[in-house]
Amino acid sequence: MKLVNGKRSQLLEYLMIIAGTGLMALAINSVFDASGMVTGGFSGIAIIIKAGSQGIIDGGIPIWVTNMGLNIPLFLIGWKINGFSFVKKALIGEIALSTWLAIEPVWNLAGNDLLLAALYGGVIQGVGIGLVFLGGGTTGGTDMMAAIIQKYLQQYSIAQIMQVIDAGVVLVGMYVF
Template sequence: MKDIKKLLTELKDYLLITIGSLITAISINVFMVPYKIAPGGISGVATIIYYLTDAKIPVGIAMLVLNIPLFLMGIKLIGKRFIIKTLYGTILLSLLIDTTQPLTDYFVANYLTSAEDYLYSPDILLYSIFGGLLLGIGLGLVFRSGATTGGTDLAARIVNHIVPAFTMGETLLFIDTGIIVFAAFVFKSVQLGLYSIVTLYISSKIIDAILEGVNFAKALLIISDFPEKIASSIMKDLDRGVTALKGKGMFTGSDKEVLFCVVQRRQIPMVKKIVREIDKKAFIVLTDIREVLGEGFKTYE
């Protein structure tokens, strides 16, 4: 039974890698390469090479070649199991970029502003926004499966492995900024660099949202002289659990119970009303929660 469950988990991971790679390939082909938007990453470097060689070196092949040294480093620092998934994602993405290019070229030519006029069209901003959105979704799905698509994605995973204090999105943002500056210099356009930054920023935020969850819940710490009444009302009226933590007021020296509970955002006004009706002098601390696992919220995967 455990072997079947493990197999299904692995299949799910590879399915996520496949879907994420396809979304990423579409994003690169439709919204980035035709308009010289290079939001960092090996894809950005490959885009520069693509134009410097007059399209003689396809983006997918360039990405595959550039990933070799990063793979060698990744094997040493992270392990073979991780590399197998990443190798699959990298090869698949490179193949999808080159194989879907004719289809995406047709779409760009018939439904989007021509590449020759992109600098004079306000639509380029829309392309950079939606390109970043799709790129973030695609890479986020790949990262969620425990893999990357190589390139600075792999570099970010390596840095995150060594320095976990930085999120994947933050690490990508730092590394890819340098590539954006280089691309703007090569293409001799500050405007293109700014569009690329928009794409990079949006994609990094989407990646973090997929990996860490969206802010859909709030955590509350409530300090009151009537903790039992407040806890009872929250559990009865909102059907939310409440935990009492032992605390001590350092100014007064008196022991107090600090209530801790996690609620949906829409329930915040009701919690405030309950506390206000019972104890107007109560002290409330409210903070965002990125992800909640457990009863009443998201189930464990």
Template sequence: MNFQKAVAVIVGSFLVGIGINGFLVPHHLIDGGVIGIALILHYFFSFQTGLSMLVLSIPIFLYAWYYERPFFYSSVHGLLLTSLFMDWLNPLKKVFSISILTSSLIGGVIIGMGIGLMLRYETSSGGTDMLAKIISKSTSMDIALAIIVIDTLIISAAAFTLGIEIFLFSCVTIVIIGLVTSLMKVRE
């Protein structure tokens, strides 16, 4: 791994950890994909978000091992660091006291920057980033659109337990994440 990619993985993972813990968790907002499932497990069962993300990503990483090995090698560092930062930065959930709308917007921008930075250097935090990369590579679908579709499916499945307000603000967050991710990729 070259120096720029290593910095992108560290900074991107750190940004995702800040966005999740500082802005989504205080309002029980959901990101999509593997992180979203890990957040649901955290909200309902008090599981560690990062550890849950790590365990849930195993099937996707096994698939990548066989079909996208270079991306597997690039992303395993992102998965490990993002999981670590998500659990390490958990105390941030008590730091910011802002509205749910502001949290969904700021959290979406920060997470999107982290994911976009990693994707710009052909790495990711694993999970649905990796799945979206695989879908994007095998179809003509933009990676940001693939992320939005996957994320929307995840939060739609969880909508009945979270309530309509949380669901709607989570949708705002996911759209912002997708847009910022796309902007970060365009700036290559």
């Protein structure tokens, strides 16, 4: 890692965000969605909407469309409340994730084994989001929502707020699937 004035170079940070979102999209498309499982966050909501819209639209509303659509108002709110610097890297992460979700081919990496799907999906998505965070970014979604909410509920940490939001998404997903 090349350091510039004690900091990672911006190029390396953006490459980490792009690679991390690619791994996250792989987990979402080829593990969770392919196995009929739901992850937390906006991607989980997108999987639920895709499943629920299959009777209306052939194949359902694509995950990337819902993911992008849910994030647009959130980014506008974040920008208004905290300024553009708050959303700048998250915007890169969100665009990269939605692009990967749209273009990556889908493979069912776990077959019909839900335990393997949970393991593979958790590891792949965990490494992906880890790279995004190491690059100093986020993918918008529940991380950004939690940061906005935490500004008003300062007694709770961003992690605590994210856990509540993500738990709600997974519980709805359990009901749907």
